[in-house]
Amino acid sequence: MPLLEVTDLRTSFHTRSGIYRAVDGVSFSLEKGETLGIVGESGSGKSVTCYSLLGLVPTPPGRIEGGRALFDGVDLLHCPPAQLRAIRGKRIAMIFQDPMTSLNPYLRISEQLIEPLLIHDNISKADALARGLAMLDAVGIQDAAQRLHSYPHEFSGGMRQRVMIAMALITKPEILIADEPTTALDVTVQAQILELLKKLQRDLGMAVIFVTHDLAVVSGLCDRVQVMYAGRIVEAAPTRTLFQAPRHPYTRALQRSIPSLQPKGRELYTIPGMPPDLSQPASGCAFAPRCEQAVAACQATDPRLQPVSAGQSTACLRVQNAEI
Amino acid sequence: MSDPILQLKDVSTHFPVESGFLFKKRTGTVKAVDGITLDLARGEVLGLVGESGSGKSTLARTILQLVPTTGGTVVLEGRNLTAATATELLAARRGLQMVFQDPFASLNPRLTVFAALAEPLLVHGVVPPDQVPARVAALMEQVGLAPRDQRKYPHEFSGGQRQRIAIARALALEPKIIIADEPVSALDVSIQAQILNLLAGLVRRMNLTLIFIAHDLSVVKHISDRIAVMYQGKIVELGPALDIMERPQHPYTKALISAIPRIERKS
Numbered sequence: 001m002p003l004l005e006v007t008d009l010r011t012s013f014h015t016r017s018g019i020y021r022a023v024d025g026v027s028f029s030l031e032k033g034e035t036l037g038i039v040g041e042s043g044s045g046k047s048v049t050c051y052s053l054l055g056l057v058p059t060p061p062g063r064i065e066g067g068r069a070l071f072d073g074v075d076l077l078h079c080p081p082a083q084l085r086a087i088r089g090k091r092i093a094m095i096f097q098d099p100m101t102s103l104n105p106y107l108r109i110s111e112q113l114i115e116p117l118l119i120h121d122n123i124s125k126a127d128a129l130a131r132g133l134a135m136l137d138a139v140g141i142q143d144a145a146q147r148l149h150s151y152p153h154e155f156s157g158g159m160r161q162r163v164m165i166a167m168a169l170i171t172k173p174e175i176l177i178a179d180e181p182t183t184a185l186d187v188t189v190q191a192q193i194l195e196l197l198k199k200l201q202r203d204l205g206m207a208v209i210f211v212t213h214d215l216a217v218v219s220g221l222c223d224r225v226q227v228m229y230a231g232r233i234v235e236a237a238p239t240r241t242l243f244q245a246p247r248h249p250y251t252r253a254l255q256r257s258i259p260s261l262q263p264k265g266r267e268l269y270t271i272p273g274m275p276p277d278l279s280q281p282a283s284g285c286a287f288a289p290r291c292e293q294a295v296a297a298c299q300a301t302d303p304r305l306q307p308v309s310a311g312q313s314t315a316c317l318r319v320q321n322a323e324i
Numbered sequence: 325m326s327d328p329i330l331q332l333k334d335v336s337t338h339f340p341v342e343s344g345f346l347f348k349k350r351t352g353t354v355k356a357v358d359g360i361t362l363d364l365a366r367g368e369v370l371g372l373v374g375e376s377g378s379g380k381s382t383l384a385r386t387i388l389q390l391v392p393t394t395g396g397t398v399v400l401e402g403r404n405l406t407a408a409t410a411t412e413l414l415a416a417r418r419g420l421q422m423v424f425q426d427p428f429a430s431l432n433p434r435l436t437v438f439a440a441l442a443e444p445l446l447v448h449g450v451v452p453p454d455q456v457p458a459r460v461a462a463l464m465e466q467v468g469l470a471p472r473d474q475r476k477y478p479h480e481f482s483g484g485q486r487q488r489i490a491i492a493r494a495l496a497l498e499p500k501i502i503i504a505d506e507p508v509s510a511l512d513v514s515i516q517a518q519i520l521n522l523l524a525g526l527v528r529r530m531n532l533t534l535i536f537i538a539h540d541l542s543v544v545k546h547i548s549d550r551i552a553v554m555y556q557g558k559i560v561e562l563g564p565a566l567d568i569m570e571r572p573q574h575p576y577t578k579a580l581i582s583a584i585p586r587i588e589r590k591s
Contacts, residue, residue, distance in 0.1 A: 041512035041514060041515075042483075157376075186375040186376055187539055187541070187580065187584055188375060188579060188580060189375075190583070190585070191583035191585070213513060214513075215513070216542075216584070216587050217585045219585065219586070219587040220585050220586065243587055253514070254513055254514060257513055257514050257517035258517075258542075259520065259543050259545070260542035260584075260586070260587065261587060264545060264565065264566065265524075265546070267524070268517035268520055268521055268546070270517045270518045270521060274482065
């Protein structure tokens with residue numbers, strides 16, 4: 001049985017200018033100890049998917065319209081708030097993109113770091129501090145004993161992200177959701193943080209959902225990847241398969257537009273047009289207007305995510321019909 | 325180099341570190357740019373890479389003389405900018421334009437695209453006022469925007485389109501050199517490709533010289549003729565783009581390149 005099973009998740013935002021279907025029927029599962037990458041461009045719904053799971057979507061304007069997210073027999077989307085609170089931050093933890101704004105500048109690191117322990121575990125403050133210290137050590141902060149009582153502004157960006165990771169992992173969660181955790185960091189610091197995440201994941205045996213727009217980061221880190229476009233998963237595959245044999249035209253187009261996969265100086269492939277307006281109900285495939293392979297049927301029929309080869313699923317009508 | 329358009333000779337920009345509140349005491353110096361010597365050829369694309377705090381952006385601001393230099397000279401087409409008067413600088417900056425990282429912050433939200441593009445044209449008297457509308461339309465076409473959108477405000481455009489507006493604004497003064505400071509870092513992959521193609525095309529067509537600042541080496545490699553690697557205010561390695569990427573010599577460059585996440589397609 002998978003650790004987490006999400007079925008037909010739908011989240012929309014009800015605003016004055018219309019209803020935005022940010023997540024529109026997303027289903028996936030996560031096994032114990034697995035690293036799942038969710039990639040997509042801004043507005044593809046990758047972050048809202050994660051926020052929905054943890055009840056972090058601001059309501060209103062957001063609303064979970066439907067679906068199920070089963071974690072250890074509990075439906076995260078419909079369980080009582082108290083039950084979700086007992087899971088969130090304890091068994092499922094999250095780290096965010098911007099380490100500069102996700103720590104409270106008024107509180108010492110020590111207070112923020114042990115807060116999840118004090119809330120979730122029956123533990124004395126002294127014991128919690130001891131575990132906080134061990135955790136800071138584990139995420140590679142030197143002189144942890146002295147740094148424990150520092151304020152966030154005394155840390156660099158990479159160090160703050162380490163503190164965030166320590167805070168998320170201090171309760172030894174079964175699932176870590178990392179939402180673009182290295183996007184705001186320098187490439188050398190990014191490499192350190194990715195290594196750290198890999199090591200901690202092995203040590204703790206937790207599953208990771210890694211949300212990013214950077215295909216290269218995904219390639220080195222994840223076991224499986226799902227690509228999102230306009231609130232839906234358009235392709236899901238083992239990482240190696242996704243890069244060696246992408247099937248969905250959107251995945252292919254994305255890979256053709258990355259400079260590192262193209263010969264130097266050659267004009268990069270660009271996807272024509274713009275992502276669709278999610279407030280307008282679209283018929284057919286959301287990518288069809290920008291797709292070079294689209295035929296009339298693509299505009300008429302709504303493609304569903306279906307297996308096309310071992311472990312690989314694609315929501316493209318023409319791939320499913322073996323036409324491309 | 326026979327006819328360099330821009331010459332930096334031993335340029336330094338230092339910032340004082342002060343402590344105290346009323347009676348400030350100078351307690352140290354940050355050497356943001358520290359003794360950089362560099363020649364730039366006409367039509368060349370120079371990639372400038374380094375981590376945050378390495379001095380890339382300060383070097384850009386030093387070239388534009390937006391911060392006072394501590395030492396050395398910046399010579400643009402034979403004119404020494406470090407010794408120029410305010411009027412001379414204003415004229416020189418016409419040939420030296422900048423595109424910034426965040427197209428959401430670098431455009432005035434209260435100005436329509438037309439107003440934003442007409443402003444530099446009028447300030448510098450590039451064209452007579454009656455020709456401004458035609459020139460604005462031409463600029464918009466040059467960067468791939470529809471001239472009919474000129475009455476729209478920045479918030480009505482996507483990130484990629486806004487970066488096009490910022491590029492059009494830089495092109496308005498017919499500059500010789502464009503300094504682009506992380507112009508694609510805030511954009512999505514597919515949009516990033518569009519802007520890179522646009523910049524590369526403009527450089528080719530208009531014989532522009534481009535200084536392209538970025539932290540993403542694969543992007544820099546793609547667009548640059550030469551790459552300069554900065555570390556702690558100094559250029560630690562400078563050479564043809566492919567040489568730097570494939571045969572880096574300096575340990576810092578090697579570390580930087582090994583840190584890039586790679587897409588492994590072979591099993």
